[in-house]
Amino acid sequence: MKNPRLLPLWLFPIESPLKEISPAEENIANLLPPIRAYQYRHARGYARFALSKFLKINALDIPLDALPGKAPKLDNNLGYISFSHCKDALLIGWSAAKIGVDLERSDRKLAASQLANRLFTKEELQRLEQLTASKLNSKVLENWVLKEAVIKWQRGQISKDCIHWNINQESHIASHKKLNYTVNVFMKHYQSWLIGIAYSDSVNKDEIIIYSN
Numbered sequence: 001m002k003n004p005r006l007l008p009l010w011l012f013p014i015e016s017p018l019k020e021i022s023p024a025e026e027n028i029a030n031l032l033p034p035i036r037a038y039q040y041r042h043a044r045g046y047a048r049f050a051l052s053k054f055l056k057i058n059a060l061d062i063p064l065d066a067l068p069g070k071a072p073k074l075d076n077n078l079g080y081i082s083f084s085h086c087k088d089a090l091l092i093g094w095s096a097a098k099i100g101v102d103l104e105r106s107d108r109k110l111a112a113s114q115l116a117n118r119l120f121t122k123e124e125l126q127r128l129e130q131l132t133a134s135k136l137n138s139k140v141l142e143n144w145v146l147k148e149a150v151i152k153w154q155r156g157q158i159s160k161d162c163i164h165w166n167i168n169q170e171s172h173i174a175s176h177k178k179l180n181y182t183v184n185v186f187m188k189h190y191q192s193w194l195i196g197i198a199y200s201d202s203v204n205k206d207e208i209i210i211y212s213n
Helices: 023-029 034-055 112-119 122-128 133-154 158-164
Strands: 007-013 080-085 089-095 099-105 165-168 173-176 181-190 193-199 208-212
Touching (some): 007 099, 007 193, 034 080, 034 089, 080 133, 089 193, 112 122, 112 133, 122 133, 122 165, 133 158, 133 165, 133 181, 181 208
Parallel strands (some): 080 099
Antiparallel strands (some): 080 089, 099 193, 173 181, 181 193
16 A cells, blocks of 8 residues: 555546446446436546556456445555545545545635534634634635535534534644544645545645646
8 A cells, every 4th residue: 555644635627538437336327317427427437547546456446335425435455535526626535544525616605604603613603703704704614624524534414413523723623522533634725626634644734645637
């Protein structure tokens, strides 16, 4: 396996030509609605493409288990993988330790106050109190991206777990008070996107490598 300290991320435009997927994955894609089928083929094909280059394994031999609506898994002790889509790109993250990633356009507009009041913890809301309206959207968006990443790390559910995760960007720590989980988090601004990373190991920005077209 590659250096376990490395944390590679791959960004692929949504309009990138589809890559080959397994026959079993093709059978699943054929059962999905057209838009969902395209997303499914795109994510699985590029996950296989990226990992084949990184791990030096034939793309169709990557032991990827990624059913629709389920967290993707790698068998044979080949590490951990996580996917995220936004409107114009796909993000894939790999690690030797458990990982969750999320991707969003940095210019996305939110109903920031309503979202925060509904799904953020008291501690998170307190950290937002002193922000001007112009800064509130970007800070809530960052916090939201990190919440999505930690819930993917947890293999949890937005509706069930979001309110229990407390994100502290200053300490780079997220904690789930109900389940007593603690995980490292890291926010990366890259070109037009925000990348949220939740990682079982410590997160060192020098060990994060982004591959993009």
